[in-house]
Amino acid sequence: MTRILRTTSLILGPxxxxxxxFFWEDGRYGVTGGVLVALASTAxxxxxxxVWEHLRDRSPLLSAVGIVLTVVGTFGGIAFGTQGxxxxxxxxSGAESLDAxxxxxxxxxxxxxxxxxxxxxxxxxxxxxxxxxxxxxxPVAVALMLGGLAFPASRVSRVDLIAxxxxxxxxxxxxxxxxxxxxxxxxRPLKH
Numbered sequence: 001m002t003r004i005l006r007t008t009s010l011i012l013g014p015x016x017x018x019x020x021x022f023f024w025e026d027g028r029y030g031v032t033g034g035v036l037v038a039l040a041s042t043a044x045x046x047x048x049x050x051v052w053e054h055l056r057d058r059s060p061l062l063s064a065v066g067i068v069l070t071v072v073g074t075f076g077g078i079a080f081g082t083q084g085x086x087x088x089x090x091x092x093s094g095a096e097s098l099d100a101x102x103x104x105x106x107x108x109x110x111x112x113x114x115x116x117x118x119x120x121x122x123x124x125x126x127x128x129x130x131x132x133x134x135x136x137x138x139p140v141a142v143a144l145m146l147g148g149l150a151f152p153a154s155r156v157s158r159v160d161l162i163a164x165x166x167x168x169x170x171x172x173x174x175x176x177x178x179x180x181x182x183x184x185x186x187x188r189p190l191k192h
Contacts, residue, residue, distance in 0.1 A: 003181060006050035010178035013044020018167035020081075027158030028094050029084025037081030041074040041119075044174070048074075051126060051177060054186040058133050066125050073119025079111045080155075116152075123148030123170070135186055136177065143173035 020029065020036035029037055048070050056063040087097050101108040127144030130136045147170035154163035180186050 002050070003184070006047045007178045007182040009043055009045070009047030009050075010174045010181060013040050013047065014167070014171040014174040016040035016043060018164075018171050021160070021163045021167055024158075024160065024163070025088070026094075028087060029081060031085055031088035034081045034084025034086075034088060037084060038078045039081075041077030041081065045070065045074040047174070047178065047181070048122070048126070050181065051130075051186065055129055055133060055135065058135075059129060062125070062129055066122055066129065069118045069122035069125065072115045073117075073122045076112065076115025076117070077119055080116055083112070120148040120151045123151070127173070136180060140173055140176040140180070143169055143176070147173050 016036045017040035020033040020040065023030055023033035023036065025033070049067060052063050052067045052070065055066070083097065086092070087094070092100075101112065124145045127141045127146075127148060130144065131138065131141035135141075147166060150162070150166035150169060154166040177186075
């Protein structure tokens with residue numbers, strides 16, 4: 001059952017994230033997009049933690065760091081999704097939202113600005129670990145690293161095409177991981 005849930009998580013998380021981009025309103029998440037981002041983070045974490053657990057025996061320190069980055073980073077995803085939800089229901093512009101956050105710099109740092117970047121960093125680290133430990137095919141690990149790199153660029157730039165591209169790369173990489181988890185193939189190193 002754990003394998004099924006982790007596999008499902010690795011598909012539903014990035015799929016929800018990809019769907020959220022279709023609901024952007026002037027480059028902002030909006031109500032529906034915000035809910036989908038928060039749900040994506042919630043769904044995705046279980047599968048990602050499972051992948052990190054597969055790496056624990058081979059690299060305990062970096063796996064522990066990766067788990068922390070993933071947990072804190074998904075908190076950031078939930079926070080940004082919730083921010084988009086509230087911007088939408090209260091009809092607050094992006095500038096007004098940022099001005100309001102600036103009035104609470106320490107709280108905003110802990111809720112948004114620190115955890116937000118940690119999620120893509122955790123994806124890049126996970127891709128690097130999968131590559132170094134030869135646990136997945138090279139394209140899967142590289143796609144995860146590229147997706148982790150493209151994700152923040154797409155959200156900062158708010159360019160739809162870049163965002164959809166990043167979403168597709170992350171979905172493909174995570175779906176490939178899901179397939180490996182479903183088949184039990186993360187349990188042994190691959191020969192490259």
